[in-house]
Amino acid sequence: MTHATDHLDPSEARRRAYREQQAEIYQQLQTLLEPGENLLGFTRGRIAGGFQGKLFIGIESFFVPYVNVGLTDKRLILQHLTRELDKPSRNQPHSFPLPEVINIAFTEADAFHEIDELGRLSVQLLDEQSCRLRLDGAGACDDAKELVEVFNSLSTRHHTPQSPTQQLCKECQKVIDQPVKFCPYCGIKLAVEQPLQEAATSEETPDKPSETFTEAVVETAIEVAVVVETVAEVVVEVVEAIVEVPVEVPETVAETPEVVVETAQAEEAPHAEETPQAAESAPNPNDITSWDAYAQKVIAEQNALRPEGGERTI
């Protein structure tokens, strides 16, 4: 009898096994999260760092050294596991708030590169303490690398000046720890600090009006062009109604930005040649008392003829 897994590549089998373990780690860490806290990275390792390293984490590290490591947007969590690694230990998990974590680094532990499956994760804390973990397996190492990447992207946010007296020079990117008028490192005048929340909202406001003068001019030009095009269309219709022949629209008016004039173009050009004949059936100008009244009358007639019955406005 053969099993489905008999033909599996060993590395593929390991990968599948680790996928199951990943799901398990994720599930176990989820139980520790507070509302609104997101798990951004995780791995599994063994507390290292010798006698002192274990003592730093706690006495329980000597008995239950394996931990799930979880990185959230607020803290780094170490969750002890039972010896069978199947469920979390009854020992309290440890967590370090992210602003207290200076650095998380991953290093390959196997100098001979015979098995690329041994790694180390070192967590450096603010109070000159550090915590070290040994990672077994390529999956755990890969996860740890991802966790470090996520931490590095988060750490820029956590380690930016947060104290009210601190500010960051936008020119030289140096942190200035005291209220100053000029950057003491590059000499540029520093702007008056806006409250962070206010600054963030002004940056993120959607559908904000045009910010530059050029953009404002272009927008106005487009609006004007649309109006001109509409007026031109009406005038053409009026004149057509008067003379009862299509009128060629001057290109300067017709080719306004983003506007396609629907009136007679090249196809109707031959009719333009017939204008002299058509002019014969045109109404006598003397019969028209007011051009405005006549134009309104033509528009009303055209609106009545439109299938959708919509009114046209200028």
Place this chain on the structure above:
Amino acid sequence: MSNTETISKERIYFPGIASSAFEHPLDRAALEALRRTPGLDRLLKMLSDWGMERFLRAAYTGDALRVSPRQCSRLYRDLREACAVLDVTEPELYITQNPHPHISFFGMHRHTIVITTAMVDLLSEEERLAVIGRELGHIKAEHMLYRTMALLIAEILANTSRTILLPGMILTEAMLYALLVWFRRSELTADRAGLLIAQDGNICVGALLKGVAGSQKLMDDLNIEEFVKQADVLDDLEEDILSLYYKFSLVRWQTHPFPTYRAREIKEWEKSEIYQKILRGEYARENTEAGKRVCTACAATISNTTFRFCPECGAPLDPVHVQHDIRRN
């Protein structure tokens, strides 16, 4: 790594810096306790000046090479530079012929550094600066004085406790062990001083590495990162009780920690917030007037030595004036 490097980078100076700015926390705790002991420090300084210091100075003046502006001037420039960075009174520097790469210092009243020729040959200029910086760190924190004080107190206590036989012996052993733990921590303080002078962790670790296994033929083939990783491997050995015991027995009577641990500590301190703050000019000062400058445009007083422009008016500031010559002891 090579020996052909030259001192070219612009260093940050720390005028008026107090040793507490870079002391290892455990070293600081012991030092603060000893600093509170009244009168003993002055007595010891006096005794040292009359005794061992004069004897050794006579020995080295006769038997070694004293570095001066006219004798090994490059090495002398290194010493002056290191003293200026850490704001330390300039000690005497001697070179002795010795195949063992080593550097040490002595003295409580007048300080003296002794470097061996093997050490000079082995290190690059930057690394030499770092090792001289280490000894200056010891001098700045007055380790020699307080170590001697601690040993003296321990000796007195041991002599009295021997009268109670076994418990007395255990007490003496425990006291000596505790003192050696402190000595090892104080070496980490000295390493930090070296880093403050070299201002590059790789240079400090490189100097350590060469001290451990530096060979002229392997100079360009040394890997600092792998050396630092050895500290983790050493930690892993503590997983079994036998290795833990052997490790303990190896380090128990040592005055210096394992170089791999020192290397790792240097790299970690380089990343720390404390080190970064010192580089930004925020550090504990023993002399609050040191390094103060007055803006010529607006007359504002600037105490931070790393500032290049006046924070009040934006006018460029004069560079920090470091007094080299008047500080010689």
